[in-house]
Amino acid sequence: MDSKGFREAAISSIDEIINYYDNIGDRDVVSTVEPGYLRKLLPSEAPEAGEPWGDIQRDIEAKILPGITHWQHPGFHAFFPCATSYPSILGELYSSALSGACFNWICSPAVTELETIVLDWLAKLLGLPECFLSTGPTRGGGVIQGSASEAVLTAMVAARDKYLRETVPADLDEEAREDAIAHKRSRMVALATTMTHSSTKKAAIILGTRFKAVPVHAKDSYALTGPVLAAALADCRARGLEPFFLAATLGTTDTCAVDDFAGITSALADFVPAGSPGEVWVHVDAAYAGAALVCPEVQTATGINLVSGFHSFDMNMHKWLLTNFDASCLFVRDRNWFIQALSINQAVYSNAATDGGLVTDYREWQIPLGRRFRSLKIWFVLRSYGASGLQAYIRRTTQLGEDFASWVRDRPDLFEILTGPSFALTVFRMAGRTEDDTLEQRNAMTKALCEKINGTGKMWVTSTLLDGKFAIRMMTGVRLTEKEHVELAFKTFVDTAEDILKS
Numbered sequence: 137m138d139s140k141g142f143r144e145a146a147i148s149s150i151d152e153i154i155n156y157y158d159n160i161g162d163r164d165v166v167s168t169v170e171p172g173y174l175r176k177l178l179p180s181e182a183p184e185a186g187e188p189w190g191d192i193q194r195d196i197e198a199k200i201l202p203g204i205t206h207w208q209h210p211g212f213h214a215f216f217p218c219a220t221s222y223p224s225i226l227g228e229l230y231s232s233a234l235s236g237a238c239f240n241w242i243c244s245p246a247v248t249e250l251e252t253i254v255l256d257w258l259a260k261l262l263g264l265p266e267c268f269l270s271t272g273p274t275r276g277g278g279v280i281q282g283s284a285s286e287a288v289l290t291a292m293v294a295a296r297d298k299y300l301r302e303t304v305p306a307d308l309d310e311e312a313r314e315d316a317i318a319h320k321r322s323r324m325v326a327l328a329t330t331m332t333h334s335s336t337k338k339a340a341i342i343l344g345t346r347f348k349a350v351p352v353h354a355k356d357s358y359a360l361t362g363p364v365l366a367a368a369l370a371d372c373r374a375r376g377l378e379p380f381f382l383a384a385t386l387g388t389t390d391t392c393a394v395d396d397f398a399g400i401t402s403a404l405a406d407f408v409p410a411g412s413p414g415e416v417w418v419h420v421d422a423a424y425a426g427a428a429l430v431c432p433e434v435q436t437a438t439g440i441n442l443v444s445g446f447h448s449f450d451m452n453m454h455k456w457l458l459t460n461f462d463a464s465c466l467f468v469r470d471r472n473w474f475i476q477a478l479s480i481n482q483a484v485y486s487n488a489a490t491d492g493g494l495v496t497d498y499r500e501w502q503i504p505l506g507r508r509f510r511s512l513k514i515w516f517v518l519r520s521y522g523a524s525g526l527q528a529y530i531r532r533t534t535q536l537g538e539d540f541a542s543w544v545r546d547r548p549d550l551f552e553i554l555t556g557p558s559f560a561l562t563v564f565r566m567a568g569r570t571e572d573d574t575l576e577q578r579n580a581m582t583k584a585l586c587e588k589i590n591g592t593g594k595m596w597v598t599s600t601l602l603d604g605k606f607a608i609r610m611m612t613g614v615r616l617t618e619k620e621h622v623e624l625a626f627k628t629f630v631d632t633a634e635d636i637l638k639s
Contacts, residue, residue: 137189141189144189145189145193148189148193149193152193152196152197153225157208157616160206160208160209160210160616161209161210161211161616161621163206163209164206164593164594165205165206165209165211165212165593165594165595165596166205166590166593166596167202167203167204167205168593169202169203173202173203174199174203177199178199205596207614208220208614208615208616209596209614209616210614210616210617210618210621211594211595211596211617211621211624211625212595212596212614212617213595213596213597213609213610213611213612213614213617213625214596214597214598214609214611215598215609215611216389216423216424216455216456216561216611216613217424217455217456217611217613217614217615218454218455218460218461219453219454219455219456219457219458219459219460219613219614219615220454220458220459220460220461220615221458221459221460221517221520221521221615223458223513223516223517223519223520223521224458224459224460224513224516224517225460225513226513226516227459227512227513227514227515227516227517228460228512228513230509230512231508231509231510231512231513234509234512235508235509236509237505237506237507238506238507238508238509239485239497239498239499239505239506239507240485240487240490240495240497240498240499241487241489241490241495241496241497242487242489242490244509245495247507247509247511248495248496248497248498250511250512250515251278251279251280251498251510251511252270252277252278252496254511254514254515254518255270255277255278255279255280255465255467255511255514256269256270256271256277256278257518258278258453258465258514258518259278259467261429261430261518261523261526262426262429262430262435262440262451263429263432263435263440263441264429264440264443264449264467265440265441265443265444266444267444267469268449268467268468268469270471270496274469274470275470275471275472276467276468276469276470276471277467277468277471277496278465278466278467278468279465279466279468279474279498279501279502280463280464280465280466280507280510280511280514281450281462281464281465281466281502282462282464283335283452283462283464284333284335284421284423284450284452284464285333285335285338285339286464286502286503287421287448287450287464287466288333288335288336288339288383288419288421288450289335289338289339289342289343289503290466290474290478290501290502290503291381291417291419291447291448291450291466291468292326292336292339292340292343292345292381292417292419293343293477293478293503294417294448294468294473294474294476294477294478295380295381295417295419295447295473296321296324296343296345296380296381296477297473297476297477298417298473298476298477299324299378299380299381299414299417300317300320300321301476302413302414302415303320303378303413303414304316304317304320320378321344321345323346323376323377323378324345324346324377324378324379324380325345325346325347325348325372325377325378325379325380326339326340326343326345326346326347326348326379326380326381326382326383327347327348327350327365327368327369327372327379327381327382327383327416328347328348328349328350328382328383329349329350329351329352329358329360329383329385329388329395330349330350330351330352331352331358331385331388331389331390331391331393332349332383332385332388332421333383333385333388333389333421333423335421336383336421337349340381345380345381346377348368348372348377348379350364350365350368351364352364352393353603354554354602354603357391357393357555358388358390358391358393358555358602359388359393359394359395359396360384360385360395360396360399360400361395361396361399362396362398362399362400362401362402362403363399363403365382365399365400365403365404366403366406366407369403369404369407369416373407378414379407379416380414380416380417381416381417381419382400382404382416382417382418382419383419383421384397384400384418384419384420384421384446385420385421385422386420386421386422386425386426386438386440387422387423387424387425387426387428387558387559389424390563390600390602390609391554391555391556391558391561391563391600391602392424392425392555392556392558392559392561393555393558394425394438394558397438397439397442397443397446398439398442400418401442401445404416404418410445417447417448418443418445418446418447418448419446419447419448419449419450420443420446420448420449420450421450422449422450422451423450423451423452423455423464424451424452424455424456424559425456425558425559426449426450426451426452427451427452427453427455427456427457427530428456428530428534428559429451430457430523430526430527430530431527431530431531434530444469446469447468447469447470447473448466448467448468448469449466449467450464450465450466450467451464451465452464452465453465453514453517456530456533456560456613457517457526457530458517458521458526458529458615459513459514459517460513462510463510463513463514465514466501468501471496471501474500474501475500475501478499478500478501478502478503479500485497485499529615533560533612533613533614533615533617534557534559534560534612534613536560536612536617536618536619536622537556537557537558537559537560537561537562537610537611537612537613538557539619539622540557540562540610540612540622540625540626541553541556541557541562543626544562544564544626544629547630548567549567550566550567550629550630550633550634550637551564551565551566551567551629551633552564552565552566552567554602554605554607555602559613560611560612560613561609561610561611561612561613562609562610563600563602563607563608563609563610564607564608564610565578565579565582565605565606565607565608566578566581566582566585566633566636566637568581569637575604575605578605578606579604579605579606581636581637582599582606582607582608583599583606584636585608585629585632585633585636586599586608588632588635588636589608589628589629589632592628594624594628595624595625595628597609597610597611610625
């Protein structure tokens with residue numbers, strides 16, 4: 137494909153993408169293909185000779201789109217949004233054109249420097265404490281990771297390294313030190329709640345450390361409180377375990393609960409005071425709900441200023457902030473924690489700027505070596521929408537969640553809200569036929585409601601289990617979702633629930 141062919145193909149492709157978004161509501165939300173469908177449609181080997189673009193492009197609609205679940209569909213109410221926007225798509229286009237591994241500054245100075253700048257922009261927009269800025273007093277800063285799972289693993293690696301440096305005597309000989317580290321690692325434990333995303337447990341598995349899930353309950357709105365954490369820490373100490381990492385959450389996956397940051401701070405201060413050797417590293421997972429911090433009223437309500445004593449904070453622009461996957465933004469209070477844990481030097485990486493300590497090399501802030509020019513799409517989105525545009529989007533989709541919850545409350549004969557609305561998420565279940573209905577009966581009716589709703593093809597919701605109660609999660613954060621779509625969703629819930637009660 138030469139430049140002329142690329143121009144023609146690009147124009148045609150852009151037209152198709154625009155048409156896709158303009159008419160996405162006409163499609164079913166969830167793909168209905170059978171497993172293995174694509175292998176039946178494609179040859180068993182790559183073609184010997186190149187094919188014309190027109191033939192390839194036709195196969196997008198005929199063979200690929202039938203196997204796509206449309207996350208941008210206005211009837212997509214499952215999980216959380218996986219956002220995108222036209223400025224973000226353009227950022228990906230330029231990033232692809234300027235492709236490179238870009239693991240250190242000299243590989244492309246603009247790639248590193250733009251990332252540092254836009255993540256400082258984002259940190260300020262989110263209201264993060266100054267310590268998380270690259271210009272802050274502790275030389276913190278942000279780095280773009282592939283996902284929140286990658287971010288929590290990176291933070292846990294740094295936490296493990298920091299804890300071992302601080303708690304293993306430095307004056308031991310090499311063999312004794314290795315033995316001390318091995319013993320220490322066998323007692324170290326990472327903490328999270330039973331509502332924390334599974335990525336924290338997975339990171340502990342990867343690192344070979346213990347993991348403890350701290351139970352949280354409805355009476356605390358499924359959030360981690362200071363007393364609950366204090367009890368968990370005391371239990372660890374009594375068992376001879378050494379907590380080194382805690383995942384706190386701003387917006388848990390199941391219910392969008394926000395952990396009690398003040399209570400966590402207090403409990404940890406009583407356990408090992410902040411700044412002391414062997415302190416517990418606190419990582420805040422705000423993968424989805426962190427986007428709402430662009431609104432000042434959310435910053436106040438969540439107490440985001442309290443995280444100044446924590447160690448790292450992560451949010452995904454690719455969930456609710458109009459930037460396509462992948463754009464997970466990880467902030468750390470002191471960059472040296474990452475660099476000391478993750479810096480591996482090789483002669484081929486050497487250059488004057490790096491060797492002189494004049495620049496940031498993001499290879500020392502992440503698990504992989506190479507990285508893409510992901511900051512371009514963030515730059516495009518922040519400049520295209522501005523703070524006011526992003527705030528308007530978050531407030532509009534949040535209000536849709538408030539509207540839906542109010543309609544659910546107005547039908548207590550059909551529904552019961554378990555949590556929310558919180559960050560455009562409402563978790564609810566069926567009320568049952570009578571007060572004498574058992575938990576199993578109500579679970580069965582709610583599960584039937586969920587399956588019938590998803591069976592329409594026009595909307596998609598996901599479920600969860602809270603204290604044994606089967607519940608439906610209804611999310612309204614997708615960019616293309618408008619009030620008319622939420623009204624239709626509620627009507628569908630009502631009609632379907634009434635049919636279930638009659639059966």
